[in-house]
Amino acid sequence: NGYELREYNRVKVARAIEDLGFEENLIAKGLKSNRSMAIAVLLPEFRGLFSFDILKNLEMVLEEKDYTMMISDYESDSVRLAQRLDHFRRRSIDGLIIFPLANGDSCLDSLKEYRDAGIPVISMSDRIRGFSCDYIHGGNRLVSFQAVDHILSRGHRKICIVTGRRETGVTEERMEGCREAFLKHGLSADDMHIIWTDYTMKNAVSKIGESLASDPPTALYCTSYYITMGAVLAVNGSKYQLGTDVSLIGHDYFAGTEIVSPALTTVEHDLESLGREAGLLMMDRIENGIPDESLEIEIPMKLNIRESVRALI
Template identity: 35%
Template sequence: MATIREVAKEAGVSLGTVSRYLNGHQLKETNMKNIQAAIEKLGYEENIIAKGLKNNKSLSIGVVINTLTDVFATSIVTYLESYLEENNYSLILCDYQNDLSKLEKKLEFLRSRSVDGVVIFHLEEKLAVLDKFRQEGTPIIAVDAPITNFQTATVLVDNYQASYNVVERLAELGHKKIGIIAGSQDRFIGRERLNGYVDAMKKLGLYEPSIIKIGDYKKESGYLNAKQLLAEEKITALYSTNYYMTLGAVQAIYERQLIIPEDVSVIGFDHFELSDILQPKLTVVEQPVQQIGETIGALLIQKIKHPEQVENSVMELQTSLLWRDSIKNLKKGLVN
């Protein structure tokens, strides 16, 4: 097996120059080309494990999500893993099934593996193990919710503004009875999305508590809450603040043999495959999953390499409203 010294000799550069190249530093273009050509010619393969031991790093990142069936979280993890691979880091993925005691055990497991960074989805309550990571200098990134009484870098989307924008746009099209299926209020995203809806409805003089339903982010709760709204209230539009609840809501609409958008307009949250398969295609709030994943990765690498330079700030990324065929313009007919 070729050595780094042989690569340096073949490329006509110093050993230090090859080392800097392998560690991702920008060099003169001619040197970079020569080193890469030497690596390919000699079949040199960097020993990542040995490199990690030498630098007292595992070159791995621990990621903890609520469930492995969460299409939103796993989509972000896909882009995060690609970003980490480009920077010679691997990923260890765990789930905790909405069980804080299990989450604490999973985080202790990651500590035992000496991960160089930790990404935690949907955690709002501070756990004792987080202080251990901090004392050991392991960076932590919170995703989708800030952690109470624990300052760390946090990546969110504009949940409040997304809901506010939905209501404003529907109202512009003549909708007044805009029902909502919000997520449970013990979670940050549930509160933020509902608050944006409520404030917009109050500002427009459309607020009615009876057209607000609270679900648990699962398909069944979207189905049951939509059935209630459709049976009890004469809503013209339904806004569901979670992908799975949206699927349940659409099922309830179909079972009542109602037509979207002629009988009821529908806006969902998150743009995944079924949103495109359903007919008509659903208008949805689209979260920037690729940008979220890459932002998490960039923050981690910066905090690992330059911990003193990265503040524990909150980064709020913008959603977009993907406007399609599931909305009726009550003033003009159908909006395409």
Template identity: 30%
Template structure:
């Protein structure tokens, strides 16, 4: 089996240069290319256990989240895992459903496994115990919740602006009664999206009514909400969640409503631009995989430079597709 000395010899560089390369430090580009080629030719496999003992690292990142089964969650995880693996780190994933005690137990579980950093993917805020985060001695990155920014780097999505943009577009093309199906309002993301819709109504000088219905993330609630709002006479509808949007489409189909003719329609989606529906609808697409990649990159930066003190708050933009004048 090839050793680090074999790599250094074949690359024509010092042992220290190879060591610094393996630890993620920047070298001269020519030397980095020589080392990479030598590693490939020798099929060099780094001894992660020995490396971890020497550097007091486990080369693992903990991920705590409560939306593993959603497409949004899975794509974010994919982005985290991609960057982590490229940098020689593994991902230790721990999911939870609800309850502060259960979350505390999950955090303790990850810390007992000596993770080098913790990414917390939040979809609700009722369980957050900031004192728990204060006691954690490794870098923390939180997704979707701004309240942790004193204790952790935070990545947020500009959902409020995206929804405001869509509702403002409906107003500009003449809709006077607009429907909005929200998710439960204990969720930070759901609150931000609904605020965007309300701000669009408040900022116009036109006489426009916003009719709202609170769903529960299910197709059934999307169907029932759409049925109610259509009966209330809305001419445009925006659904703040993909699953509920499927229910809305089923309601349109049952009632014989044609999108783009009988009603304007928009919703959140997670498909690439080439996979979008051919229907004349608006979709807001969060940069799911990019969110994960950014979280992992920040985490690795913190691990490699523990002396960094200023916390980062990164606001990422969605992609709004299909917004054309009717």
């Protein structure tokens, strides 16, 4: 219980614990500390491999402090998001980790109630506009610059940037990195061909398929996992060959990255660090309080070069 014991007494207590099979009562521990010993995690959808790999590493940190995760999916719906936020606040959770909507300002009133109650909030991957809280993300601008720079350096000029949701901070950062790469090579932002999608695989297949049928690019830079999968399906379903006629850089490592022929060059998050940093920061906020200024943590991403970008020069 946090008190020091003389060595003789410590040995006796340890022996008694072993003999009786004593287990710590975490509910009683929470009552004593006035904590629920639970962290809520809100996801836009359950199907994302990206978020689950983060959660696996987050849980490892929380378990060391006897905390559990309460995970919920708000189905990318602002009404359901507000409902889940209110539900968890009434459950007296000790902290909230949220993967926010593009229009996160729709839940600002609910989030402000968390702040008023002294409940720490961490936003993952994207900022919540209009609400100040800790924010952990990958280095989207830099790695997008590196990806497009790699494509341009290999002689490509007819490049399609396939992305989604113009209004998100993540999209803005990625597009800024793309623009910087074009400028480096003496091109203007007007030279960028952009395909806007809703981030689903089905929509990506349709939009990229239309581009391949009308005015095919020599290279695609896809800014999400599902867009990448849609691009592979679209190219393989066309008269063009992936890696020969149409080069591709995708987002996020997955089991088929090296099985697809040719092996895909991808932009990859450090999911282990994202999850670990979220857990460590949450524990710090719970134990030491919420400071006046929010913290931004950037976990660098990497460009893993494989075989899917053909050299034209």
